[in-house]
Amino acid sequence: MSSSAMHVAKTGLNAQQSRIQVISNNLANVNTTGFKRDRANFETLLYQTWRPAGAQTSEDTALTSGSSIGTGVRMVSIEKSFRQGNPMTTENPLDLAVDGNGFFQVLMPDGRMGYTRDGTFGMNGEGVVTTPSGYILQPEINIPADATNVSISSDGIVSVNVPGDVEPQEVGQITLTRFVNPRGLTPIGENMSVESQASGEPIITEPGQDGTGRLVQGALEASNVNVVQELVEMIEAQRAYEVNSKSISATDEMLRYLSNKL
Known part of the structure; x- marks a missing residue:
């Protein structure tokens, strides 16, 4: 389970790194004539389902919600905004x-x-x-x-x-x-x-x-890039990157604890 958690956190790191690259490209082209800003879109990876919703719990009852756990995230597309520039x-x-x-x-x-x-x-x-x-x-x-x-x-x-x-x-x-x-x-x-x-x-x-x-x-x-908006999204992506890296650190500490105690 711990190694799975590391893999999930790694996909989060990759996603936020890709997002930072998109934001950096937007900022680099803030003075490029006719440039249209890019936005990274993400989607979940496959879910691991242990017990599906509706599974029988007894002869007359069933689960109201399933037991599924996600395996991470990935970037699915980079979409341009065609909002008019000044x-x-x-x-x-x-x-x-x-x-x-x-x-x-x-x-x-x-x-x-x-x-x-x-x-x-x-x-x-x-x-x-x-x-x-x-x-x-x-x-x-x-x-x-x-x-x-x-x-x-x-x-x-x-x-x-x-x-x-x-x-x-x-x-x-x-x-x-x-x-x-x-x-x-x-x-x-x-x-x-x-x-x-x-x-x-x-x-x-x-x-x-x-x-x-x-x-x-x-x-x-002019480019339709809003510098303030890009900086806000950059800070948000940076914080998300840090949180994912802490997930890896926490998982590593759990594995180290197990190896020392067993």
């Missing part, structure tokens, strides 16, 4: 924030489509709108070299002013992508996530349509 004004015409649901589509170097809330965009040497890493925004938008002003409407229409033209010239349409289950997306780093079986297929639409948010030009979405 807008940060940058005055950069190619910086975009999504006010509401939706992701920007970016073509990754390996040919996969990446999805991000980070609207920090710029241009490469050919005038194509890209991420800071040079990944091309989809659908591709090319800004003329002689453009004097770039305007992006809330519904994603990109217009530029060029010398000699009085009226703005439309050069592209930014679209957004939403998913039935955005928590099912697989994060791969670089502020990117990719589609998975759990997320469902991407639904591509214009901003403000079919449940997507609208674009805000000259702004970025």
